[in-house]
Amino acid sequence: MKKYTEITIYDIAEKLNLATSTISRALKDHRSISEKTIKKVKKTAFEMGYQPNNLAASLRNKQTKTIGVLLPTVTQPFLSSLISGIEITAKKAGYTVMIMQSHDSYDEEVNLAQSLYNNRVSGIICSLAMETQDTSHFQIFINNNTPLVFVDRVPKNFNTYRVVIDNFSAGYKATKHLIDQGCKRIAHLSVGSEFGNLYSERKKGYLEALKDHNIDIDEQLIVRLTTVTYDEAEKGTNKLLDLKNPPDGIFTPGDILGVSALQCAKKRGIKVPEELAIIGFNNDPISEIIDPNLSTITHPAEKMGQAAAKIIIKNLKSLKKDDIKEITFLNTEVLVRESSKKK
Amino acid sequence: MKKYTEITIYDIAEKLNLATSTISRALKDHRSISEKTIKKVKKTAFEMGYQPNNLAASLRNKQTKTIGVLLPTVTQPFLSSLISGIEITAKKAGYTVMIMQSHDSYDEEVNLAQSLYNNRVSGIICSLAMETQDTSHFQIFINNNTPLVFVDRVPKNFNTYRVVIDNFSAGYKATKHLIDQGCKRIAHLSVGSEFGNLYSERKKGYLEALKDHNIDIDEQLIVRLTTVTYDEAEKGTNKLLDLKNPPDGIFTPGDILGVSALQCAKKRGIKVPEELAIIGFNNDPISEIIDPNLSTITHPAEKMGQAAAKIIIKNLKSLKKDDIKEITFLNTEVLVRESSKKK
DNA sequence: TTGTAGGCGTTATCAG
DNA sequence: CTGATAACGCCTACAA
Numbered sequence: 001m002k003k004y005t006e007i008t009i010y011d012i013a014e015k016l017n018l019a020t021s022t023i024s025r026a027l028k029d030h031r032s033i034s035e036k037t038i039k040k041v042k043k044t045a046f047e048m049g050y051q052p053n054n055l056a057a058s059l060r061n062k063q064t065k066t067i068g069v070l071l072p073t074v075t076q077p078f079l080s081s082l083i084s085g086i087e088i089t090a091k092k093a094g095y096t097v098m099i100m101q102s103h104d105s106y107d108e109e110v111n112l113a114q115s116l117y118n119n120r121v122s123g124i125i126c127s128l129a130m131e132t133q134d135t136s137h138f139q140i141f142i143n144n145n146t147p148l149v150f151v152d153r154v155p156k157n158f159n160t161y162r163v164v165i166d167n168f169s170a171g172y173k174a175t176k177h178l179i180d181q182g183c184k185r186i187a188h189l190s191v192g193s194e195f196g197n198l199y200s201e202r203k204k205g206y207l208e209a210l211k212d213h214n215i216d217i218d219e220q221l222i223v224r225l226t227t228v229t230y231d232e233a234e235k236g237t238n239k240l241l242d243l244k245n246p247p248d249g250i251f252t253p254g255d256i257l258g259v260s261a262l263q264c265a266k267k268r269g270i271k272v273p274e275e276l277a278i279i280g281f282n283n284d285p286i287s288e289i290i291d292p293n294l295s296t297i298t299h300p301a302e303k304m305g306q307a308a309a310k311i312i313i314k315n316l317k318s319l320k321k322d323d324i325k326e327i328t329f330l331n332t333e334v335l336v337r338e339s340s341k342k343k
Numbered sequence: 344m345k346k347y348t349e350i351t352i353y354d355i356a357e358k359l360n361l362a363t364s365t366i367s368r369a370l371k372d373h374r375s376i377s378e379k380t381i382k383k384v385k386k387t388a389f390e391m392g393y394q395p396n397n398l399a400a401s402l403r404n405k406q407t408k409t410i411g412v413l414l415p416t417v418t419q420p421f422l423s424s425l426i427s428g429i430e431i432t433a434k435k436a437g438y439t440v441m442i443m444q445s446h447d448s449y450d451e452e453v454n455l456a457q458s459l460y461n462n463r464v465s466g467i468i469c470s471l472a473m474e475t476q477d478t479s480h481f482q483i484f485i486n487n488n489t490p491l492v493f494v495d496r497v498p499k500n501f502n503t504y505r506v507v508i509d510n511f512s513a514g515y516k517a518t519k520h521l522i523d524q525g526c527k528r529i530a531h532l533s534v535g536s537e538f539g540n541l542y543s544e545r546k547k548g549y550l551e552a553l554k555d556h557n558i559d560i561d562e563q564l565i566v567r568l569t570t571v572t573y574d575e576a577e578k579g580t581n582k583l584l585d586l587k588n589p590p591d592g593i594f595t596p597g598d599i600l601g602v603s604a605l606q607c608a609k610k611r612g613i614k615v616p617e618e619l620a621i622i623g624f625n626n627d628p629i630s631e632i633i634d635p636n637l638s639t640i641t642h643p644a645e646k647m648g649q650a651a652a653k654i655i656i657k658n659l660k661s662l663k664k665d666d667i668k669e670i671t672f673l674n675t676e677v678l679v680r681e682s683s684k685k686k
Numbered sequence: 687t688t689g690t691a692g693g694c695g696t697t698a699t700c701a702g
Numbered sequence: 703c704t705g706a707t708a709a710c711g712c713c714t715a716c717a718a
Contacts, residue, residue, distance in 0.1 A: 006487075008711055019689045024713060032687060051483060054461040055407070056711035059398045059694050066462075074426065074442070080418040087444065096458055099417070099442040101430065115439055118397045119409075140394060144349075230632070259632060266634070286629060289573070289602060291609070351695055362705040367697055375703060399695035402710050689718070694711105702705075 007050045015044055027052070058120065066096040067312055068121035070112055072104040072129050072153070077284045078301050079127065082151060085305020086125060093313045095122065106131040113137045123147035123312035125305075128155060147315040149308045153198055161315075162327040163308045167198045170297050170332040171205025174251045174279045177295070177334045179213050181277050181342040183249030186210065187221040187240045189257050191228055202253040202281065221247050225257070233260035241268055241276075248276060249340070255280040255287045258294050262339055277340040292338035300330045350393045358387055370395070401463065409439040410655055411464035413455055415447040415472050415496070420627045421644045422470065425494060428648020429468060436656045438465065449474040456480045466490035466655035468648075471498060490658040492651045496541055504658075505670040506651045510541045513640050513675040514548025517594045517622045520638070520677045522556050524620050524685040526592030529553065530564040530583045532600050534571055545596040545624065564590055568600070576603035584611055584619075591619060592683070598623040598630045601637050605682055620683040635681035643673045 009023040016023075018041070026033045026041035033041075058064040067090050071079050083099065090097050098121060102109035109129045116124055117140050124141055128150065135155045141148040142160070149161040178186050188206050191199035203222075210217055220243055223236040233252065237260065240247055252258040258280025265276050272278060272292055280287055280296040287294035307328050352366040359366075361384070369376045369384035401407040410433050414422050426442060433440050441464060445452035452472045459467055460483050467484055471493065478498045484491040485503070492504040521529050531549050534542035546565075553560055563586055566579040576595065580603065583590055595601040601623025608619050615621055615635055623630055623639040630637035650671050 006711075009713095010711075020711090021690080021713075022688055025688090028713095034687060037687080049483075049486065051487070052461050053402075053463060053711055055398050055402045055463055056694090057713075059396075059402055059696090059710090060712045060714085062694070064398070073423070074417045075420065075423040077418065080416075083417065083444075096462075097443070100440070101426075118395055119439075120396060120398055140392075143392065144394070263632065263634065286632065289606065289629065289633070291606065291634075349695075352697095353695075363695090364697075364699095364706075365704055367695095368704090371697095377703060380703080396695050399710090400697075402694090402712095403696045403698085405710070687718105690716085692713105692715095694713090696710090697708100699708085700706090702703105 066098050068116035068124040069099045070126040081301035082305040085302035086309045089306045089309035102129040104130040110137040125149045125308045127151045128153040147312045149311050151308050161311050161325045165332045167201035168205040171202035172209045175206045175209035178249040185247045186249040187247035189236050189252045230260045233257040234264050237261040237264040250278050253281045255282045255284040279340045295337045295340035296335050298333045298335050407463050409441050411459035411467040412442045413469040424644035425648040428645035429652045432649045432652035445472040447473040453480040468492045468651045470494045471496040490655045492654050494651050504654050504668045506647050508675050510544035511548040514545035515552045518549045518552035521592040528590045529592040530590035532579050532595045573603045576600040577607050580604040580607040593621050596624045598625045598627040602633050622683045638680040638683035641676045641678050
């Protein structure tokens with residue numbers, strides 16, 4: 001049985017009695033090649049079913065023109081918008097995107113980072129796994145001058161580019177919004193402290209807003225969740241609503257949590273927003289579907305992706321190891337919907 | 344300024360006074376290399392910060408050990424479960440997964456398929472874009488003996504592996520369930536006929552079920568949507584509920600549509616399921632959150648992914664061009680929840 | 687405008 | 703058990 005062999009520029013060269021270099025150049029519309037030759041080469045290349053081999057080209061060029069994207073998961077609406085943003089910018093610049101999911105596991109993240117590096121991605125955009133406590137597995141990118149950008153869930157002490165929102169001020173805004181609506185006892189579902197610490201920033205914003213408005217902090221109103229899940233949030237909300245002196249507002253640092261709280265309140269016959277105002281975070285599609293609509297904090301997710309990709313592309317040519325890498329902050333906004341509109 | 348150069352097995356060889364071939368073998372625990380050498384090589388490789396270059400290895404080996412995954416989008420819960428399935432199986436076999444999104448655009452799909460091929464993926468798993476009407480852009484994979492598996496939204500006349508559910512029987516089951524609940528006038532939101540025609544199969548199942556149960560088909564009860572969106576479904580449902588003789592049941596071939604119908608009914612003060620029973624399709628997370636819970640059809644999405652990946656891996660070694668490629672059917676089930684439970 | 691030749695980093699074959 | 707060498711497919715500096 002005949003074994004399959006690739007058709008290479010060498011085959012084309014042979015057929016046309018030209019040099020491989022000519023073929024290579026013609027295929028890329030090199031200006032030093034005559035129109036006629038270019039046409040001829042492309043035509044026969046097509047006829048012969050030639051397919052360029054990126055591996056060979058990348059090896060030779062020492063660049064793959066692909067951006068690696070390493071995320072906890074691809075299902076979170078926020079992250080998928082982020083990907084869209086990356087894709088848009090990457091495409092414009094002629095880059096391909098390679099997506100991998102860590103599933104919030106540190107071990108997987110380590111492996112995939114390796115794998116991405118071994119495939120010599122031109123740059124990498126990463127949002128850390130929940131579990132990740134140290135980021136030494138990204139050191140290879142730094143050491144080898146591969147642009148690295150962290151997004152959203154970023155490490156604290158690591159000199160790299162970061163594209164984030166100001167979680168503190170977003171948490172502040174969300175809480176202030178509830179205060180403005182007349183809430184006096186505002187609860188918070190907080191999520192276990194973590195390395196990327198975006199939840200803890202949101203919580204700090206919450207605390208600060210209360211303080212600034214002379215509202216005493218009641219520890220009973222802060223329920224700590226271990227995971228960001230619907231069920232955990234339900235338990236937490238029940239705990240809050242079981243209090244002698246229950247809250248009249250809840251700020252949840254995520255929409256799933258907000259939706260859960262909302263449903264929980266409804267089940268108990270508590271009117272939202274009249275008796276309990278709720279605001280979430282992220283503007284997930286579900287926040288719009290739920291009844292009443294969930295107020296939330298909007299992220300410019302797609303823009304974050306674009307910003308991250310732009311940093312990669314910009315730095316491909318000029319990257320100095322010890323430069324100080326700036327942090328890009330993007331805006332958040334309070335999106336007021338029914339679940340918090342008391343007035 | 345010193346320009347960066349990779350550390351290669353050649354560098355290690357030089358340092359240790361060994362041949363590159365020995366290094367290469369040692370790094371892969373080749374049995375012909377002594378324990379001692381292996382240890383020594385690995386140790387210095389680590390110390391020197393050596394990182395294997397997959398591009399070179401792949402070029403040489405003529406295989407990349409990566410599976411390309413080309414999907415409309417990564418956000419649909421069904422598709423992300425599918426990806427999980429692929430990842431699980433791929434990982435077990437030592438394969439990497441490269442995900443790309445066509446965003447349901449034919450042009451993007453063509454480009455990305457090319458790109459995947461140019462990167463010489465070992466195999467490709469694809470669910471077609473909505474727009475796609477012809478699949479000649481996948482011919483290169485066939486021609487070059489690269490295993491190709493279509494999943495869920497598959498082409499009709501193309502001899503490749505396919506992993507699907509039986510959309511016809513699923514549509515039948517969903518409709519029969521409504522009939523069993525006592526519905527007499529069952530509506531259907533149908534989605535514009537398309538190449539992959541999974542929606543039309545579901546519709547056929549719907550029609551057949553009605554026929555088998557001696558229920559006359561009322562064309563007024565079949566509303567055609569042009570896109571699978573919340574808003575379109577809302578319009579469609581309103582149209583149905585505006586009828587003189589409105590339906591007492593709706594089968595929507597997707598959960599977003601089902602949720603939309605449900606909300607729409609609620610807004611109009613129609614009781615679900617008492618006055619209107621609803622069943623969706625896919626078992627998206629949202630179907631569980633919505634109140635009342637949405638009955639639906641479950642997909643074994645993750646299993647489909649695993650099945651597809653297994654086919655790829657199995658065929659990597661033995662692929663004959665003209666073999667007839669089997670179709671793998673996976674089971675669906677009716678998941679009865681509140682939105683359709685009349686009895 | 688086109689050709690020659692060497693090398694990107696790895697691995698497999700063949701030889702020792 | 704280890705070494706020398708060619709080859710994977712492509713690109714580019716240099717030469718013509």
